Amino acid sequence: MRLLVTADLHYNHSKSKALADDLIDTMNAAGGDVLLLVGDTAAADGDALERCLSRFRFSGPKLFVPGNHELWTAGPDSHALHTEILPRRVRELGWQWLEADPFALGDIAIVGSLGWYDYAFAQPSLGIPRRFYERKISPGAAERYTEFAPLFARTDDVPPHAREVIARWNDGKFVKLGMSDERFLDQTLSRLERQLAGVASCAHVVAAIHHLPFRELLPAPHSAQWDFAKAYLGSPRIGQLLCRYPNVRHVYCGHSHLAVEAKIGHVHAINIGSGYRWKTFRTLDV
Ligand SMILES: [Fe+2]
Numbered sequence: 118m119r120l121l122v123t124a125d126l127h128y129n130h131s132k133s134k135a136l137a138d139d140l141i142d143t144m145n146a147a148g149g150d151v152l153l154l155v156g157d158t159a160a161a162d163g164d165a166l167e168r169c170l171s172r173f174r175f176s177g178p179k180l181f182v183p184g185n186h187e188l189w190t191a192g193p194d195s196h197a198l199h200t201e202i203l204p205r206r207v208r209e210l211g212w213q214w215l216e217a218d219p220f221a222l223g224d225i226a227i228v229g230s231l232g233w234y235d236y237a238f239a240q241p242s243l244g245i246p247r248r249f250y251e252r253k254i255s256p257g258a259a260e261r262y263t264e265f266a267p268l269f270a271r272t273d274d275v276p277p278h279a280r281e282v283i284a285r286w287n288d289g290k291f292v293k294l295g296m297s298d299e300r301f302l303d304q305t306l307s308r309l310e311r312q313l314a315g316v317a318s319c320a321h322v323v324a325a326i327h328h329l330p331f332r333e334l335l336p337a338p339h340s341a342q343w344d345f346a347k348a349y350l351g352s353p354r355i356g357q358l359l360c361r362y363p364n365v366r367h368v369y370c371g372h373s374h375l376a377v378e379a380k381i382g383h384v385h386a387i388n389i390g391s392g393y394r395w396k397t398f399r400t401l402d403v
């Protein structure tokens with residue numbers, strides 16, 4: 118079985134869309150048996166998701182995993198998007214909503230999850246207290262807005278170098294979960310665990326997780342702004358769950374837009390590395 122995998126097509130951005138169109142055309146010509154998208158295909162609002170998925174010409178199973186950008190909306194409820202609206206829209210286009218419907222063919226299975234984050238990848242050297250991560254804004258940016266004044270009710274734990282970090286994680290503006298990030302991660306992991314238990318008898322499991330499951334996939338230290346973003350790149354809890362299942366052999370993710378591979382125990386972890394300015398796909402022959 119030949120699997121074609123990509124992520125982070127970001128079809129609702131004009132420059133990214135042009136690159137995605139080229140990549141999709143290349144993938145359409147590449148052949149393969151199963152097609153897999155690992156999140157951030159398009160934001161939920163508008164019809165970019167429909168336009169993107171409809172451009173693929175692929176006769177085999179087409180598997181879809183959402184990313185955080187699928188939950189971006191000007192509306193009030195990302196949770197309804199994730200649990201009801203997006204699965205329906207994706208299925209209506211002939212794609213499989215992998216989080217609910219794992220793929221199995223003989224001894225091979227493919228499971229999928231959005232994953233999420235719990236700030237466990239936050240960089241302690243930045244000295245940023247957790248309450249800022251929860252609001253998805255750094256101290257240097259928060260002090261510019263009166264709405265974030267309560268974050269400074271105490272300042273003894275906000276060192277001067279933390280105030281020099283000016284960054285926001287835009288999930289804070291556009292994703293409305295109605296619960297904490299930790300609670301949401303609990304939910305996505307519970308769903309993933311049920312999938313993994315359901316395919317425990319398969320010899321080879323491929324897991325497609327939008328957020329990073331392993332610290333080894335994090336980008337190298339860069340600027341303070343990028344280091345702030347690491348809090349939102351994923352969670353080691355995802356990887357710990359995957360490593361409990363000896364039949365999980367390959368893990369594909371996206372989200373950081375950085376191509377990285379790592380071997381963690383019996384798991385070969387691959388970040389696709391598509392981003393806004395460059396796209397690529399991977400093939401796996403199982
Ligand atoms: Fe992305």
Ligand SMILES: [Fe+2]
Pocket residue numbers: 156157184185186327371372373
């Ligand atoms: Fe993402």
